[in-house]
Structure formats: structure tokens, C-alpha cells
Amino acid sequence: MCTPIKALSNQKYRDFKKEFSDVGLLTGDVQIDSDSKCLVMTTEILLQMLYNRSEVISNLEFVVFDECHYVNDPERGHVWEEVFILLPQTCSLVLLSATVPNVVQFADWLGRTRKKKTYVVSTRKRPVPLRHYLYVGRDKKSQHDRHMIVDENGVFINDNYKMCEELIDGYKQKFGYIKRCPQTERQIYLNLIRHLQEKDKLPAILFTLSRNRCDSNLENLMAISSDSFQLISKAEESRIHSFVWHHLRQLKSCDQKLPQIVRTVEMLKRGLGVHHSGVLPILKELTEILFSDGLIKVLVATETFAMGVNMPARTVVFDSIDKHDGHNWRDLLPSEYIQMAGRAGRRGKDANGTVIILCKYDIPDSPRLTRMIQGCATQLVSQFRLTYHMICNIHKTSQTDETDIEKFLERSFGEHNRLKQSQDVNKELQSLRQQIETLPANDCNHCSDLENFCLTFEEYVQCLRAVMPTICQRALEKGRLNIGRIVVVIGAENPFESALIVRVNKDRHNNITALTVLSLAPNNATNGFQLRDVAVDCVHKILNKQLKNKSFDPKVIIDENENVKNKYKAKEETLRVVDMFRDLCLDTNYSLLNTDSIDPKTNLQIKELDLVDKINKYITFGTKLLTFECIKCSDFVLHFCKTNHKITLRKQEIDLEFKLSSQSLQFLPEYKTRIEVLQTMLYLNQHLVLELKGRIACLMAEHELLLTEMLTNNVISDLTPQQIAALLSCFSFAEVLDKTSVQEGIIVRCIQRLDELLKFVKMAANKMGNKELEDKIELASKAIRRDIVFCQNK
Ligand SMILES: [Zn+2]
Numbered sequence: 172m173c174t175p176i177k178a179l180s181n182q183k184y185r186d187f188k189k190e191f192s193d194v195g196l197l198t199g200d201v202q203i204d205s206d207s208k209c210l211v212m213t214t215e216i217l218l219q220m221l222y223n224r225s226e227v228i229s230n231l232e233f234v235v236f237d238e239c240h241y242v243n244d245p246e247r248g249h250v251w252e253e254v255f256i257l258l259p260q261t262c263s264l265v266l267l268s269a270t271v272p273n274v275v276q277f278a279d280w281l282g283r284t285r286k287k288k289t290y291v292v293s294t295r296k297r298p299v300p301l302r303h304y305l306y307v308g309r310d311k312k313s314q315h316d317r318h319m320i321v322d323e324n325g326v327f328i329n330d331n332y333k334m335c336e337e338l339i340d341g342y343k344q345k346f347g348y349i350k351r352c353p354q355t356e357r358q359i360y361l362n363l364i365r366h367l368q369e370k371d372k373l374p375a376i377l378f379t380l381s382r383n384r385c386d387s388n389l390e391n392l393m394a395i396s397s398d399s400f401q402l403i404s405k406a407e408e409s410r411i412h413s414f415v416w417h418h419l420r421q422l423k424s425c426d427q428k429l430p431q432i433v434r435t436v437e438m439l440k441r442g443l444g445v446h447h448s449g450v451l452p453i454l455k456e457l458t459e460i461l462f463s464d465g466l467i468k469v470l471v472a473t474e475t476f477a478m479g480v481n482m483p484a485r486t487v488v489f490d491s492i493d494k495h496d497g498h499n500w501r502d503l504l505p506s507e508y509i510q511m512a513g514r515a516g517r518r519g520k521d522a523n524g525t526v527i528i529l530c531k532y533d534i535p536d537s538p539r540l541t542r543m544i545q546g547c548a549t550q551l552v553s554q555f556r557l558t559y560h561m562i563c564n565i566h567k568t569s570q571t572d573e574t575d576i577e578k579f580l581e582r583s584f585g586e587h588n589r590l591k592q593s594q595d596v597n598k599e600l601q602s603l604r605q606q607i608e609t610l611p612a613n614d615c616n617h618c619s620d621l622e623n624f625c626l627t628f629e630e631y632v633q634c635l636r637a638v639m640p641t642i643c644q645r646a647l648e649k650g651r652l653n654i655g656r657i658v659v660v661i662g663a664e665n666p667f668e669s670a671l672i673v674r675v676n677k678d679r680h681n682n683i684t685a686l687t688v689l690s691l692a693p694n695n696a697t698n699g700f701q702l703r704d705v706a707v708d709c710v711h712k713i714l715n716k717q718l719k720n721k722s723f724d725p726k727v728i729i730d731e732n733e734n735v736k737n738k739y740k741a742k743e744e745t746l747r748v749v750d751m752f753r754d755l756c757l758d759t760n761y762s763l764l765n766t767d768s769i770d771p772k773t774n775l776q777i778k779e780l781d782l783v784d785k786i787n788k789y790i791t792f793g794t795k796l797l798t799f800e801c802i803k804c805s806d807f808v809l810h811f812c813k814t815n816h817k818i819t820l821r822k823q824e825i826d827l828e829f830k831l832s833s834q835s836l837q838f839l840p841e842y843k844t845r846i847e848v849l850q851t852m853l854y855l856n857q858h859l860v861l862e863l864k865g866r867i868a869c870l871m872a873e874h875e876l877l878l879t880e881m882l883t884n885n886v887i888s889d890l891t892p893q894q895i896a897a898l899l900s901c902f903s904f905a906e907v908l909d910k911t912s913v914q915e916g917i918i919v920r921c922i923q924r925l926d927e928l929l930k931f932v933k934m935a936a937n938k939m940g941n942k943e944l945e946d947k948i949e950l951a952s953k954a955i956r957r958d959i960v961f962c963q964n965k
Pocket of ligand 1: 388615617804805806
């Protein structure tokens with residue numbers, strides 16, 4: 172049984188122990204009955220076991236992962252992913268998770284990685300359904316103003332929302348706003364708690380999203396609780412008193428007088444509790460036990476309480492829905508809201524869970540509320556990352572070669588999606604290659620330089636597209652792009668197609684948008700012609716050729732053709748014009764060689780420098796096209812189209828190949844650079860076998876390179892135990908260093924982390940064969956393992 176945090180492991184252990192006898196517990200702090208048939212542990216411990224090839228692993232039949240949506244945790248999610256990849260295939264996994272939208276995708280990955288069938292069992296139904304309310308009460312009269320805005324079926328109740336809005340507006344009317352001050356807060360809390368008590372809605376968890384606001388809310392509750400309300404009976408109070416002191420008695424008398432202890436005991440005795448990361452571990456544990464016994468009626472807590480142990484209440488209250496995420500204020504995410512709101516409603520005790528959002532000064536917009544309450548949970552995203560620690564551990568056995576690592580990387584969740592996509596790309600590539608193979612080769616004698624022609628043609632078209640819209644516009648203004656004029660356009664079946672302009676399409680600013688042209692049908696079918704629109708950037712050139720003025724009426728041609736479905740259907744007038752048009756074009760067999768065209772610089776007087784530059788480029792490439800031998804081939808157009816098609820397909824092939832290669836392994840380049848670093852620093856030798864330094868780095872879950880360097884360069888060995896503890900505290904006290912007033916619980920946590928680090932370093936000293944250093948570290952560890960810091964594990 173794996174859980175994300177120690178506290179949850181402890182709780183699961185206690186729960187299991189009530190039912191079964193053969194249960195053990197393994198966390199960083201405790202080892203109880205480690206040879207039991209059922210072991211509860213944190214995922215980190217399981218990973219260590221996997222890397223150390225522990226005996227437990229080889230006998231493992233099932234692993235149950237609780238709260239496995241932790242895979243999303245940016246700091247520690249990668250540990251879960253590594254464990255999923257490394258667990259032996261014989262072992263069956265059961266994963267328990269909150270609702271996630273992409274559970275099937277995740278299961279798909281797991282199944283592929285584990286090479287096993289995966290079954291997804293899910294329900295959107297909560298055993299205890301939730302009702303969501305807004306609370307706008309603030310005095311005796313409005314004390315019970317709690318209104319449901321989302322019911323147990325997830326339906327938003329707009330009328331109730333409107334009513335709350337009006338009530339808040341009513342309070343604001345006097346000053347235009349509601350004054351933010353402790354008095355207002357106290358009033359609201361006093362009425363809220365009286366309301367909850369009267370309506371039998373306690374116990375409640377009051378989620379307050381910052382530690383400081385937690386403490387100020389408590390101040391307010393303490394200030395009003397002494398004379399305004401009584402949460403618990405005298406009998407309950409004495410039960411709490413004797414329970415608390417039974418445990419606190421073990422502390423040294425000076426520790427018993429710590430301000431946090433004194434204050435918390437006073438709170439607990441009134442049925443109030445507090446739970447956040449700044450609270451001393453021993454007090455946290457006492458609070459949890461009292462809360463699950465129903466003796467704490469109002470618990471003020473931060474988000475961490477929702478992520479930790481499973482302790483539901485009848486009611487959950489949100490002090491506010493704003494959260495500071497370290498950079499900005501933002502609304503709670505749907506998944507965060509649901510995680511906390513989900514604490515409302517105890518199985519078997521409550522028919523519904525009550526969730527209340529306090530509206531102290533304002534009412535959140537309804538889109539904000541619905542997004543948060545009814546929104547989608549966060550997707551599971553791979554947090555996989557390469558660490559030196561992981562690489563060293565994978566290389567522990569000397570047989571590891573590159574392909575093993577590739578396989579390991581391929582099995583990560585992130586790569587899974589890329590691989591899925593690459594399977595599709597691969598299919599596409601196969602069919603493309605088949606298509607290319609079936610194309611007949613062009614063995615025409617005249618077309619030996621056709622492939623090069625195609626490449627030049629492509630560059631030419633790019634230049635053309637850059638200038639032709641402007642040239643056409645200028646030509647129109649100078650009367651050179653008129654009805655009856657012949658232009659050369661890029662056609663679908665003939666890249667150099669002559670076309671007769673029958674209409675110039677313009678927008679309301681007189682800018683040219685397209686040309687309606689009449690062109691001869693492909694294959695030179697005697698009567699074939701086509702009327703269509705062409706974009707101006709598909710025009711090669713405007714010829715100095717046109718049908719005589721008034722020799723035809725374009726309107727008649729358009730009318731004759733536009734309402735006819737069959738484009739090639741001949742009409743009398745059109746046929747007459749087509750004949751004239753064909754006569755005019757007959758002097759060349761295709762229009763590429765027709766060079767008698769309008770010169771943009773001289774005929775249109777284009778003088779702008781950048782435009783002239785572009786036009787020169789277009790002319791240069793156009794002239795270059797005329798130097799190729801292939802254009803003299805009698806079947807040039809046909810041969811060109813075939814070859815050009817083949818070139819286009821080959822380009823697609825190259826694109827797909829590139830996609831496949833870059834897609835297959837995102838982590839491989841990083842892996843290779845990391846290996847180089849490890850080889851340069853002598854952690855791995857040239858044959859990728861671990862050296863002593865590498866074996867030491869295997870032991871360090873964090874700061875692996877820095878700590879190993881310190882150890883192997885004798886930075887630590889000459890120090891006294893006290894100095895060692897002081898030096899290593901740099902690694903675990905980061906949180907303390909950037910805070911001015913630090914709460915007791917945080918300091919204790921840092922010291923515990925330091926102790927964990929000392930354990931790793933001691934193992935490393937043992938591996939190095941340095942007995943003296945090992946003993947010193949043991950002394951340092953003993954020196955910090957005292958008093959209140961470690962008493963919660965007794
Ligand atoms: Zn040819």
C-alpha cells in the first residue's frame with residue numbers, strides 16, 4: 172500500500188491494524204514489522220527499495236497506490252512514474268484516484284508500460300453528495316442567510332444566486348462597499364458559527380488559504396468564543412484536557428511553555444483546532460485525533476489538510492476562493508476546490524455534504540463560481556524528469572547499455588503520448604512511401620534537368636507571390652489589366668496556362684481581389700474551356716496581347732456560364748470567343764516561352780526600392796527558368812506535372828521522417844549530456860560502469876552531486892559532529908532562510924529533513940569505508956534528535 176505522504180501512511184497503518192494483524196509500516200521515520208505480509212509505505216520508500224533491489228520486491232504480488240493523482244505533483248510526481256516503470260511485471264497494481272478527465276489515456280499508458288491489461292472502474296457519483304451554498308449573513312436578522320447555488324445534481328440555481336447578490340448589494344448601499352475590518356469579520360464568523368450550531372451543521376472545516384489568514388481567523392474565533400458561544404460541553408472539555416496533557420507531559424517543561432503549545436491547548440479546550448504546515452507535528456497529530464473523535468467542532472485549516480489524511484466533516488466552509496499561488500492571486504482551480512469541498516459529508520453519518528462559500532465583502536461572479544464548482548478536474552500530465560540520482564541507479568548493474576535506457580525513457584507517460592502520435596505518423600509515412608514507389612519514373616530524354624527545373628520553379632513562385640498582387644493592382648490602375656487581356660496563370664493541371672480576363676473583381680476600396688478568366692481545357696480538347704476565378708498571386712505575367720475592343724461582350728459569357736453546372740458545356744457566344752482566344756495564343760505551344768509581357772518597372776513605373784528589389788528577383792528567376800533544356804520537350808507540361816508531384820511527395824516524406832526522429836525520444840539528448848557530465852566527473856567510467864562516486868550518488872535522493880563531491884573531497888570528514896550538522900543544515904533549511912518570522916512547525920520540519928539527510932550521508936560514509944566519519948555523523952544525528960522535534964513518533 173503506497174501513499175503520497177507520511178501522515179497518510181500513518182493513518183492507513185492505524186486503520187489496517189484495526190482490521191488485520193499482519194501489517195507493517197515503513198516511512199522515512201519509522202519501521203514497524205517490516206517483514207509483514209502487508210506493508211504501508213510512502214512511494215519514495217518503494218522507489219528506494221526498487222533501486223536497492225530489496226528482497227521485499229521479489230516477493231511482491233500487489234501494490235495499491237492511494238491518491239495516485241499525485242502523479243501530477245510537480246515536485247514529486249516523477250517518483251510515482253519511476254515506480255510504475257520499475258515495478259516487476261509479475262506484480263499487479265491497483266491505483267486509487269480522484270476523478271481525472273484523462274483516466275483512459277493514463278490507463279492506456281500504464282497498460283503499455285506494464286504490458287498488462289488495465290481496467291478502469293470509475294464513478295462520478297459521490298457516496299455522500301455535495302450541496303454548495305453562499306453565506307451572506309452578518310447579524311442576528313440575517314444569521315440564517317445561507318442559500319444553495321449548486322444542488323447535489325450539479326445544477327446551478329440562478330434565482331438563489333440573484334437573491335444573494337441583492338442582499339450583498341443591500342449591505343453595500345450605505346457606503347458603496349463593506350468595510351474590511353476585524354469587527355466585520357468577527358460579526359460574520361459569530362453569526363456563521365451560531366447558524367451552523369443551530370442548524371446542526373457542525374463539525375466544520377474552515378479552509379483558509381494562507382497560514383497568516385488562518386491565524387488571524389483563529390484570533391477572531393478565540394475573541395468571540397469565550398463569551399458568545401459554547402461549542403462543547405463541560406464533559407467534552409475535560410476529556411480534551413486529559414487527552415492533551417497525557418501526551419504533552421512527555422515534553423520537557425520548557426517545551427511545554429512554548430507559545431504555540433499554550434495557545435493551541437487553550438483553543439482545543441474550546442473545541443477549536445488549527446492545522447497547517449507551521450503547526451508543530453505533535454500538536455498536528457493531537458488535533459487530528461481529537462477531530463476524528465468529533466471533539467473539535469471548528470477546524471481552521473489550509474489546503475494541506477485536504478491533501479493529507481482522510482478526515483471528513485459535516486460542513487466545509489471556504490473563507491475565500493482567492494488563492495495566492497506564489498506569484499499571483501487567482502481563483503481556486505476546479506480540482507483544488509473539489510479536493511477541499513470533498514471533505515464535506517461523512518459516510519454513514521450525513522445524507523449530504525454542506526459546502527459554504529463565505530461572501531464577506533462581495534459576491535463572486537457567477538461564471539467564476541460555475542467554473543470552479545462545475546469545472547473539469549486537471550488532466551494527468553507527466554512530471555517525468557531525468558535526475559543524476561536516477562541515472563546512477565539505473566547503471567548500478569553493469570549490463571545496462573543504451574537500449575535499456577531508451578526503453579526506460581520510452582516507458583514514461585510523457586513519451587507514451589508522443590509514441591502514440593508517432594504510430595500514426597508512421598502509418599502515414601508507410602502509405603506515402605508506397606505511393607512514391609508506384610509512381611512511374613520519367614525516362615524522357617529531353618527532360619534530364621526537369622528535377623532541377625522544378626526546384627527553381629518553386630523559388631520562382633515564392634518571388635512571384637510576393638510581388639504579383641501589387642503589380643496587378645498597379646496594372647489595373649494604369650488600364651493594363653483590362654477585360655479581353657491575356658494573362659499567364661498557375662493552373663492546377665498546367666503551371667503555365669494562358670487565360671483571358673472576362674471580369675476584374677474588386678472590393679469597395681477598388682482593390683483587386685481576383686480575376687475571372689476563361690481558359691482552354693487541358694488536353695487541348697477542341698471545344699473545351701473553363702471559366703473560373705484565379706487569385707492575383709497566381710498570375711505569372713500580364714501579356715501584351717488582348718482581344719480587340721468590343722469584339723465580345725463579357726457579360727454574355729458570364730451569364731452563359733455561371734448558371735451552368737457543367738463547366739465544359741459549350742455555349743455559342745463563348746465558343747466564338749474561345750476560338751478567337753485560341754488563335755491569339757497559337758504562336759507558342761505553351762505560355763512559359765511567351766516573353767512579350769508588361770514590364771513592371773518601365774510600363775507601370777514602379778519605383779519603390781524594396782518593391783523593385785523584389786521585382787528584380789522575380790525577373791531573375793523567371794529568366795533562369797528559360798535556360799533549362801526540359802522546356803523544349805514537346806510533352807513538357809505533362810512531364811513537369813508528374814515530376815513535380817513526386818517531388819512534393821518526397822518533401823512530405825522528409826517532413827514525416829523528421830517528425831518521427833525528433834518525436835521518438837524527447838529525453839534522449841538530455842540523457843546523453845548528463846551521461847557526459849557523469850563521465851567527466853568520474854561517476855561513470857567509459858563503459859558506463861558506476862565508480863565509487865556514482866555509488867555514493869545512488870544513496871542521495873537530493874543534491875546528489877554536491878553532497879557526493881563534499882564527501883569525496885573530504886569537506887566533511889575533518890569537521891566535528893556539530894559542524895557537520897550545521898553545514899548540512901544548509902540543504903534542509905532553505906524555507907527558514909527566506910522568512911522573517913518562522914512558525915515552530917516549519918523549523919521542526921527542517922530539522923527532520925536534516926536528520927533524513929544525515930542518514931543518507933551516513934550510508935555514504937559506510938560505502939566509502941570511512942568508519943570515523945560514520946560515527947561522527949551518528950553523533951550529529953543524535954544531537955539533533957531530541958526534545959519536541961522527534962517526539963511525535965513515539
Ligand atoms: Zn519530356
